[in-house]
Each structure stands twice: as C-alpha cells, then as structure tokens.
Amino acid sequence: MRMNAMLLEKLKALECSLQGPKRNDREWLEQILHHEFTEITRSGMLIDRAQTIESLVGEVCALTIFSSDFRLIRVSDDAAILHYRTINADGSRPALRSSCWECSHRGQWTLVFHQGTPEAVSE
Template sequence: MLLEKLRLLECSLHGDKRNDREWLELILHPEFREITMSGVLVDRTETISSLLSEKTALYILSSDFRLTEMGRGCAILYYRTSYADGIRPALRSSYWLCSDKGQWTLLFHQGTPAASTA
C-alpha cells in the first residue's frame, strides 16, 4: 500500500536516519526544496547540512496521515506532528516522486505551525 510505504519513508526522516548522510542523499530528490516552519525556503544541500549538524534529535510524533496520488509516480502526503511533550504542533505536506526504477524520493516538504485548538 502506497500510503504505508510513504509514511515509513517520511517517518525515517524523523528518527536516526535524519543524521545519515547516505540515506539523506538517497531519499531527498536532487531538486529538493523545503519551506521550513519559520517560513524559510531551503534547498537539499542546506537541509542535509542542517540535519547532520543536529546534536540531539527530539522524538517527533506523527499522525493523521493522508495521501493524494497526483498521477503515476507522484503523490502528496499530509500529516500532523508534534514533539513527544506536545510542543510545536505542525501540519506537514510532502511531495514524493517515483523514479523509473521504483525509488521514491522527496521533492518538496512544508511544515506549518498548527493553529491552537485550546
């Protein structure tokens, strides 16, 4: 099931793999871009550098995954995150592309602070 496959790939970037250069270079499309939660547009090189420089990674909780297939070999994954202590809730979207060889890569990601529900 595609939703589960992309969920696992996405969540791999929330754990130990986020400090693995080889994995990041494999999973992030060469034209990868991200709009960060602070509203800054960054590219693949900046993202990899930032992730590799993290000293301690906070555990990220992810939930409410939804998938929209845009056509053959491309899909958008939507979900929610927060840190384990509940701070920094966010709405996230990721645009994934599948190569002719069946390798999914992340082309675009955006994290937006979630509106308060309190």
C-alpha cells in the same frame, strides 16, 4: 484502492525514517531527497537540498517527533502528496505538514518538496 493503501504505508515509512536515526545519515539523505528538493521550514524559511542535508547531519540532539493523521493524495502513477500532523514528545510545536514524493523509473520514491506550518490553536 489497495494500491493506494500500500503506497500510503510506504511513503509513511519513508517520511518517518526522516524523523528517526536515519535523520543524521548523509548517505540516506542523499538517497531519499530528490536532487531538486526544497523545503519551506516550520519557521517560514525556504531551504534547498544541500542546506537540509547539512542541517540534519549537524543535529546533535533531535527531539522525538510523533506523526499522525496521514493522508495520501495520488497525483499520478509516479507522484503523490502526503499530508500529516506532527507534535514533539513534550506536546510542543504542533504542525501540519505536506510532502511531495516522486517515483523514479527504477521505482525509488524520493522527496521533492516538504512544508511544515504551525498548527492553529483552537480557542
């Protein structure tokens, strides 16, 4: 159980690094995104690693994003899925997110897959 808590904190920090200043850092993105990384964007588009890196490096003014409700599913010793919620600082664009992480033989966790889906509004 303790190992899962430690892994949750590690992956949470890596995930949140992609929402901060490192979001525009090409070197960091090339290090953290798995060579076969793909993403299904919040708007439903499938994009690859190169498209993701170019998009993030080219962002001029990224909005502040708040993340919460992190949950970890340990798939194996070297694979995990992270589920969480995000919302922009202004309260807009709530989303449910999932990220699949893989650990290399050198102990480096990389992001293999990410999906963001608009959160349903309760009535």
